[in-house]
Amino acid sequence: WNSFHSAKVLYDFIAEAGNNELTVKEGETVTITNQNIGGGWIEAQNSRGEVGLVPEDYIENFTHSNQLNSHCFHQVTRNFLIKLRLCGRVKETNQETFSLSRFPGFSKSGPEIYLLCKQLAKGKDKLTIYTGEVGPVWSYPEAQLDCIVADPKKGSKMYGLKSYIEYQITPNTTNRPVNHRYKHFDWLYERLLDKFGSAIPIPSLPDKQVTGRFEEEFIKMRMERLQGWMTRMCRHPVVSSSDVFQLFLTYKDEKDWKMGKRKAEKDETVGVMIFSTIEPEAHDLELAEVDQKCEQFSRFTKAMDDGVKEILTVGNEHWKRCTGPLPKEYQRIGKAFQNLSSVFTSSGYQGESTLTDAMTAAGKTYEEIAQMVAEQPKKDLHFLMETNNEYKGLLGCFPDTIGVHKAAIDKVKEADKLVAASKITPQDKVTMAKRVSTMSYALQAEMNHFHSNRIYDYNRVMQQYLEEQVKFYETIAAKLRQAHSQFTTM
């Protein structure tokens, strides 16, 4: 690579105002003027001579480390990688770079690396599964971890060349705030997915967004969603007590953070190997029961996914109507009353000011109602949609998590054949049966955790929705009662 060579733009990119960026169009040719910017950015010049920063992933064949794996890391690839990772170990290089660019050199392997592994984790890392009232349950801490994501601040690096938003996260344990950028959340997400994804659905972070990411509305929404994601992770007994999660919430200084990061990235107990740390207290389960539980959870999560998507579809339509045609209609009703009232005022007939005042007031009331209708979705439907969106994300993780279990069950079902073909020993078969039972306990504990959270969340969101709806209709009724009282009875 030479400096000042030409390159083709792969995707449209719209520059963020005041952030030294350059708007480029797919197919456009630009000159690379500085490839040593870092942080996933390069400096480029377009045909009109304008110079600015562009994400390096948006430029064809531009990589700063590995010419062989020179693809942009896009969502499809990403989802594929997540699937692979859940089934075994996927090693990625360059995890420190701009998050869109990854250069994976991975090796795929199925659940057998756990089912047949020689050594299980040592005592201190053990995750015990207890038998609670509802069945297998994780071990819950006495005090529930929680944190507040707040105070988004614009920071900059590279001598002011690049801006970013930093959030302040304050856990209820230390009450000491730590700062993190979105890319740190993304790093945490990747670590949690690597480590727990086979056993625990780790919901995706709120969407990445390049354009408009410094707009107030977007920052507020992202913060709210990061808060939701963090709260869910804090509530999870296994995730919240993990070293990597604790590091994220309570690192002391930059050195502590860097060291913790390196350690987390070297963690070998990832993918299906997480099951090697799990120790159920109860007796081993028969394969039939394991199979039946897995099927049951699969059915339930699919059905709930449909139910949640139905609410989202209906809610979206309702949102559109409430913010679109409906308030326009109330406004027109309000205007029609007011217009007729002005006509009446022009009659020259004595003593109709009570009527015209009342009609004008009624008209204004309908205009106020129009305003209320348009603003209401933000007060009620918003949380209903956010919660269901969160659940849609969570439920979207289950097919992969359950897939790992099904693959393990299938392996155990094959065990007799494998023994017969001398591919595994009879002892291996016993081990595999025991391990798939452990996996089932983990899945049951996770489902029970999911159910208990689900009941809590839906109780809360339905209450909140209905409460706001009651307030809405009561306010309208009160406004109309007031408008009504201005007319005289004759």
Add this chain to the structure above:
Amino acid sequence: WNSFHSAKVLYDFIAEAGNNELTVKEGETVTITNQNIGGGWIEAQNSRGEVGLVPEDYIENFTHSNQLNSHCFHQVTRNFLIKLRLCGRVKETNQETFSLSRFPGFSKSGPEIYLLCKQLAKGKDKLTIYTGEVGPVWSYPEAQLDCIVADPKKGSKMYGLKSYIEYQITPNTTNRPVNHRYKHFDWLYERLLDKFGSAIPIPSLPDKQVTGRFEEEFIKMRMERLQGWMTRMCRHPVVSSSDVFQLFLTYKDEKDWKMGKRKAEKDETVGVMIFSTIEPEAHDLELAEVDQKCEQFSRFTKAMDDGVKEILTVGNEHWKRCTGPLPKEYQRIGKAFQNLSSVFTSSGYQGESTLTDAMTAAGKTYEEIAQMVAEQPKKDLHFLMETNNEYKGLLGCFPDTIGVHKAAIDKVKEADKLVAASKITPQDKVTMAKRVSTMSYALQAEMNHFHSNRIYDYNRVMQQYLEEQVKFYETIAAKLRQAHSQFTTM
């Protein structure tokens, strides 16, 4: 005309079931099997041999009295005739026949027949205009006439060949009910329009309708509108005290009715001649003031017509939304909650029946709200629309009524020229100026009557509308509060 000759069908006609009628299509050829049925009907046979009654107006060239004026009397002609009648005397023959068929042989004449007529009406027919607080006013009776239109009953005539609906009308003066069919109302309307139309807007009756006129919903709606029309006529001091109106409400027997009808049809004080019966108490008005008043009323009624039409347009759209997409959306919200609740019920997790019961109840509540939304327009918007529709009809009469006044004003403005050309005497000019002043007093009295009714009607309809709206929103709020209370706080 021979019996059993062929004839062409002019318009589609759909037979009323069980009423001996024959469905025919425009352009179809039928055989006339009996032209002596009477009441505006003939018996015809179609090409499939089916025999039944068809309105004679629907058959080409079919008239039972006058071959020269053999056109159907349709709305366009009708409106034209109304205009002609307001300006002078229009004589119609065959007023007793099926109301769609008329054979007018009229003579048109302008307001000058009043402006220049020699003799004014005698004392007993005088309509005095007083000067009230608001200006010129009609003389109002001490007790206001009112009547109840009720109890629609199916009757038949021609030995059961033809059916009709008869309404019972009970005036508050005699408290003795009289029976009238729609065609009698129509006869009354024609008489009132003939007699008073130049001075008083006589609103049209609810639409004629051939198809579906025996359906319960239609009969109910027509009765409600006939009631509205009668109430408005009763409220008018000039109309309600007229002989023809009193005849309609209080005829003693068939003979009394027939005699009264004949007398009313012979009444010569019709068209602009109504002004010859009017006697204002106040001094004569200058032409400029007459002109200015007329312009003012013209402007006001036009502006109100626009305002009323705006309300009708907006109301119609709102009606469509409230009975169409909106309840469907609430129903879908309700179904979505209930569906998710069923999924939850299938979880197999213990102790979530409180949540699922509450979610099902919330879902059902939204289905109830859907129902309420769909039915609400009948409870509130309906009366708002009916009142505005009535006013639209009433306001539609003003251009013609005001047109008579403008024509008269124009004539008086020409008076000097006419005197100079010896077409009228100077004394005629003085008479014309006096008479146009009388017309102006009549118009002012009528406008004041209109304003006072308008204030009453809009106060009432707005109150009613808002009252029902308040009830509606309060009921929804109460239902949602009840649904909310079923969720547990955790």
